[in-house]
Amino acid sequence: MQQLKEINWNEQSFMANGKKYFLEKNVSIQRAVFAESAKIELESGLRLGKYTEDWEKIWKMLNSPDKSHFADIAVIVHDHLRSFNNFLQDVPAILKLCACFINSEEEDRRYINQDMVNAKIEDWTKEGLSMKSFFLLGLNFLAAEAENLKSITDHISSLNGQVVEMMSKSEGENLSIPISDKLS
Numbered sequence: 001m002q003q004l005k006e007i008n009w010n011e012q013s014f015m016a017n018g019k020k021y022f023l024e025k026n027v028s029i030q031r032a033v034f035a036e037s038a039k040i041e042l043e044s045g046l047r048l049g050k051y052t053e054d055w056e057k058i059w060k061m062l063n064s065p066d067k068s069h070f071a072d073i074a075v076i077v078h079d080h081l082r083s084f085n086n087f088l089q090d091v092p093a094i095l096k097l098c099a100c101f102i103n104s105e106e107e108d109r110r111y112i113n114q115d116m117v118n119a120k121i122e123d124w125t126k127e128g129l130s131m132k133s134f135f136l137l138g139l140n141f142l143a144a145e146a147e148n149l150k151s152i153t154d155h156i157s158s159l160n161g162q163v164v165e166m167m168s169k170s171e172g173e174n175l176s177i178p179i180s181d182k183l184s
Contacts, residue, residue: 007133017123019104023137028110031100038096039142054080092131094138095121101141 007014013022027035054076061069099117103109107116124134 002128004130005128006130007137009133009137014129016127016129019123021102021104021120021123024101024103024109027100030110031112034112035097035100038093038100039145042093042097042138042142051080091117091121094131094134095124097138097141098134101137 009023013020015021058073058076061073096117099120100112102120104120104123
């Protein structure tokens, strides 16, 4: 019986189907866009309660005296059908996300596409790698993204307060000085 293999992420690299793969933190713009798409797909799949909420919305719209909700219902149903079809036909979003950050030696780090993702998954499958390893990496990525977003939001909020304070102090002054000069 062939046992599944776990990836030791502390080593920053692993072998799969004769290729050496590396875990990398920096990605190109194109890979970041691909990763963001996978992240959104993954997050929507993790929110199973949203489906119940949406079906409750549809039920209320269908039973409301106002029958002008047809377009709203159509959009919700279309989104669910697309999501369900992607779930059945597509590779798991967690693997798409991980594929943006796991690269083989010869891989061009500037680009990624579905064919590249499929080739990686084929290597990982042939090697017998456990899905658990990819879930751990993907969920760690999502947690780090949430923390980064909170940090950025806090920073923007503090900057907003500084700008409001400067604007209130400078009422009546000529505002021809760029804001960036006033913030420093």
